[in-house]
């Protein structure tokens with residue numbers, strides 16, 4: 357039979373196949389693909405440590421889970437530990453950051469001081485991985501929390517972040533959206549050297565319900581990136597409520613399809629650039645919460661910061677876990693935020709500072725989630 361006849365005979369079949377394909381929602385398919393990759397990562401990771409008896413082994417891994425899959429008492433334990441950190445005296449020197457008061461502020465202060473070095477560059481993934489790990493460790497060792505750091509999978513509610521369990525405003529949440537404030541002006545924020553303008557969205561005021569309302573939680577530092585700045589350039593003591601302005605517009609870049617594209621990257625250069633580009637999933641997670649989380653340097657003031665960054669950190673080992681041999685040794689990017697001013701490339705030996713939180717760490721010491729100070733798996 358001639359090739360052309362074969363093609364003609366097959367055309368109706370091809371048509372049928374592509375129709376069927378089109379009827380599958382690409383987001384549903386992408387969400388399935390991501391879970392499949394997560395399963396692969398878990399299997400590979402467990403296999404890589406299966407013979408270990410000491411240090412980090414399959415029996416003592418911490419299991420980091422999505423907020424919505426924690427029980428209510430587990431969520432409440434987490435919230436109580438955050439309050440505990442926010443109520444403990446900190447160690448940051450008042451000369452360095454005059455507005456820092458609490459142990460929680462130590463974490464905000466570390467991010468503030470390291471910000472010029474750890475965004476949109478070769479330190480981003482490693483710094484934030486260890487930063488979240490230190491926070492998890494503080495919740496556990498200083499505040500009696502028994503669980504693991506949880507993550508916020510914004511891909512589950514890409515149609516509207518207001519639907520996320522973590523923002524449901526219950527006593528078992530990280531608080532609701534901010535109160536809606538009408539007639540606000542757009543705000544312009546300097547993000548990594550670019551001025552970005554944000555339109556008012558669905559909230560804008562103080563968190564309206566749950567455990568982070570003004571009577572229960574106060575932030576101390578900033579504003580820094582927006583104007584007017586807080587006292588002493590935003591480093592001074594500026595107690596005020598936690599605000600939010602949940603914005604479905606920015607969910608357009610945190611769809612399951614965005615995540616599956618990210619995970620399809622062949623090397624860390626692609627993975628890092630796609631993640632942290634303007635409109636990438638990292639910035640879009642911040643942008644859909646708005647207000648405090650836009651103020652880059654002090655963005656950890658909103659406790660959602662840790663769950664967003666755990667989600668970023670979750671995608672990293674899922675990606676690494678597809679090829680542990682090569683991806684546990686790759687670094688891409690320089691050592692200054694957005695390469696401003698231009699700087700050398702980061703290497704495995706480059707060290708990152710953690711201020712009062714920890715001694716400096718080399719990138720090679722944090723690239724694995726099951727070595728050194730790390731021993732966790734994402735579920």
Ligand SMILES: *[C@@H]1O[C@H](CO)[C@@H](O)[C@H](O)[C@H]1NC(C)=O
Nearest residue numbers: 438439440442443572573574
């Ligand atoms: C701090 O502790 C006080 C007294 O124990 C308590 O009433 C308050 O709710 C706590 N604040 C936070 C933010 O946890």
Ligand SMILES: *[C@@H]1O[C@H](CO)[C@@H](O)[C@H](O)[C@H]1NC(C)=O
Nearest residue numbers: 512513514515516518519520
């Ligand atoms: C999100 O919540 C709104 C109501 O607040 C609801 O109408 C909508 O169906 C929800 N979307 C999803 C995907 O659950």
Ligand SMILES: *[C@@H]1O[C@H](CO)[C@@H](O)[C@H](O)[C@H]1NC(C)=O
Nearest residue numbers: 544545546549550551552583
């Ligand atoms: C951003 O805005 C500030 C303040 O208006 C201005 O000084 C600066 O030049 C702007 N930067 C860019 C890159 O446009």
Ligand SMILES: *[C@@H]1O[C@H](CO)[C@@H](O)[C@H](O)[C@H]1NC(C)=O
Nearest residue numbers: 608609610611613614635636
């Ligand atoms: C994310 O995915 C959505 C839906 O497929 C798409 O419209 C959007 O352009 C993507 N964003 C980026 C930054 O690629």
Ligand SMILES: *[C@@H]1O[C@H](CO)[C@@H](O)[C@H](O)[C@H]1NC(C)=O
Nearest residue numbers: 625688689690699700701702
């Ligand atoms: C830094 O890395 C980039 C991308 O891999 C490469 O093109 C460049 O030559 C490197 N720079 C130096 C100074 O090694």
